[in-house]
Amino acid sequence: MTFFQLESPYRGAYALHRLTFGAGDPVVTLVAGVHGNEVNGTYALNLLAGVLRLQRPRGTVHLLPCVNLFGAEEGRKRWPFGDRDLNLSFPGHPEGSPVERVADAVMRASEGRLCVDVQTGSSVVHEVPHVRAPLSGAAVELGRAAGLPVLWRRPSESFDEGLVGAWRAAGRTALVVRGGRGGALDLDDAKVLARGLVRLLVEAGHLQTPEPPAAGVVTTDVCDYRCELGGFFVPEVRPGDRVVAGQVLGSLRAPVGGGALESLVAGAAGVVLAVRVYPVVHARELVVRVAQSTS
Amino acid sequence: MCDTLGVNVPPQLDTLIEIELPAGDAVAVHRRRFVGEVGPHVVLVAGVRGDTPEGTRVLYTVGRHLESVADRIVGTIDLYPCVNPLAAHLGARNWPGLDVDLNRRFPGRADGHAPDRVAAALVEAVRTADQVVELRGGHPSFRQAPHARVAASSPLAAERAAQANVRALWKIEASPTPGTLESVLPDLIGLEGGAGNRLTDGVGLELGDGVLNLLAVMGVIPESDLPFHWAAIQRPLVVSDAEVHDVRTGRGGLFLPVLACWAEVREGDVLGEVIEPISGVCLEAVRAPVAGRVLALREEPVVYPGNLVVRLAAAAT
Known part of the structure; x- marks a missing residue:
């Protein structure tokens, strides 16, 4: 429905479209495509919609698969008119600017105690499907149940901004499910995200047929690897790879001639959470992110 | 004007920070420092966003005057003509490549990516100054009357800003947006006017005279050397948040203004029309909710429902 x-x-x-499956309590809302180029989130919710059409859920499941349709149309992260970041416009205002009105509509469409923002990485970084949740609370257990390769528990101030911040300020249980890269459809990542969302809905009591359980890394310890210099970064790992201390993660080379400038080495074992895929990097830019500790 | 190409090397030009680029070259953020006898430390910052050449022009004219009075300066004046040079060379608002708004990154991180490092270096360099003034440009969609913005909680900054030859002084009560320069420097004076990515007749001159007068009021440069008489300085319309009214469209279409920036309007006056661009049907007459002055006027005509088209300053002088 519109x-x-x-x-x-x-x-x-x-038009902001909301798909609704089932009726009554409990209610959950899953949102994707606040950034127009985050198409893996959109596709994951559309895959989830296929599951919900086959299985009548308990309670109500609302899906908003593509909030920033105009941005998606142009492959742009931001709302194209005025180049505004929709995610910085929450909680929005019904009589505010266009993006504030859209943000307000998303907030009104977000019913239920549990809300999930399904995101995609930036267009220059490929991220393994993972959950970002606060250090404690119901969101952590739901995130754990999603069974994605990594559950990144972060301090609550990491969730103060954007749609998730607005949900939390409104008293909702909110978490981020995220993976892939912006501007490109990664079919495998989208399917993994969708399966994780099914498991999450099983844990929340909406679905009964679980996906096969999956064990991921649960961590608060994520290490960002950055090049000291600018240049051409060639990764040696892929998202989801397990690495050991001392393993080469990638090398920085001269854009012209390819001469070696710098080598990045893992300081500890872990799972590769994100890898830079657009190779030209500036000094101190993130190139690899590793989720280190496991539980 | 340059006296002779290549010979007007600015005095005391040093480098705040240098950022190496992937192609092997580098981009630097420079500072021009004028040092005189012991006195206040004043910092003038421009070009935090790359589409604000008006501020850079103002610091150019201010710098020219400071060169002429260099031996009579009391204190230290630091000019940062362009904090975001990589964006400025593209005329872009954000730091290119990363597409990061530098004015959402303060106080920055010394071990972060390039814009974070620039933000951290700037904050470190200006934090202890007696007064920081930021020259800003408007959003490219708007034209703005020259005005000053200060935190209402900073009466000294407001007192000084009133001497900056601006038409309006907005004492802002709302908390600053996190990541902006004023969020880490609460006594900052923001001076803005004109339009984004453009130079506007008169605005650079007004703000340039305002900065010089501010320096004279603080005793940093001699009043007798000002290139204008002090009596020529404008006294601003002083407004609070409650006296600044954002007028938004109710319909989407083409907004056609019927007045100019800083025009005086009465309550109910038509400020412009929103038309349906193909049929020509008038969808909405946008009216002034209060009497006042037009502080900002939308120049980019395509609008959606809810777009800001006019900002009115409503208080009496």
């Missing part, structure tokens, strides 16, 4: 519309000059109105 939950909200915004008149658009020269073309048809912007």
Whole structure:
């Protein structure tokens, strides 16, 4: 159904679509595509919609698979008109700017105690499917149940901004499910994300047929590896790889001639959470992220 | 004007930070420092966003004057003509490549990526100054009257900003947006006017005179050397948050303004129309909710429902 519309000059109105499965309590809302180029989240929710069409869920499941349709249309992260970051406009305002009105509509469409923001990595970084949740609370257990390769428990201030921050400020249990890279459909990642979301809905009591359980790394200890210099980064690992201390993660080379400038080595064992895929990097940019400790 | 190409090397030009680039070259953030007798330390910052050449022009004209009075300066004046040079060379708002808004990164991180390092270096360099003034440009979609913005909690900054030859002084009560320069420097004076990515007739001159007058009021440069008489300095319309009214469209279409920036309006006056661009049907007459002055006017005509088109300053002088 069309939950909200915004008149658009020269073309048809912007529409915020919400798919609803089931009825009654409990209620959960899953949102994707706040950034227009985060297509893996959109596809994961569409895969989840296929599951929900076959299985009548207990309670109500709302899906908003693509909030920033205009950005998606152009492959852009931001709301294209005025180049605004929709995720920085939450909680929004019903009489505010266009992005504030869209943000307000997303907040009104987000019913239920549990809300999930399904994101994709940036266009230059490929991330393994993972969950980001606060250090404690119901979100952690739900994140653990999702069984994605990594559950990254982070201090609560990491969740103060954006849609998740607005949900939390409104008293909701909120978490981020994230993977792939912006601007590109990674079918395998999207399927893993969708399976994780099914497990999460099983844990939340909405679905009864579980996906096969999967064990992931649960950690608060994530190490960012950055190149000291700028250059051309060639990775030696892929998202999801297990690495050991001392293993080469990648090398920095001269953009012209390819001469070796720097080698990045893992300081500890872990699972590769994110890898830079656009190779030209500036000094001190993130190139590899490793989830270190396991439980 | 340059006296002769290549010979007007600015005095005391040093490097705040140098950022190496992947292609092997580097980009530097420079500082021009004027040092005189012992006195206040004033910092003038421009170009935090790359689409604000007006601020850089103001610091150019201010720097020219400071060169002419260099032996009579009391204190230290630091000019940062362009903090975001990589974006400025593209005319882009954000730090390119990373697409990061530098004005959301303060106080920065010394061990972070390039914009974080620049932010951290700038904060470290200016934190102890007696006064920091940031020259800003408007959003490229708008034209703004020259005005000052200060935190309402900083009466000294407001007192000084009132001497900056601006048409309006906005004492902002709302908390600053996290990551902005004013969020880490609460006594900062923000001066802005004109339009993003453009130079506007008169605005650079007004703000340049305002900065010089501010320096004279603080005793950093001699009043007798100002290139204008002090009586020529404008006294601003002083407004609080409650007296600044954002007028938004109710419909989407083309916004056609019927007045100019800083025009005086009465309550109910038509500020512009929103038309349906193909049929030409007038969808909405946008009216002034209060009497006041037009502080900002939208120049990019395509609008959605809820777009800001006019900002009115409503208080009496």
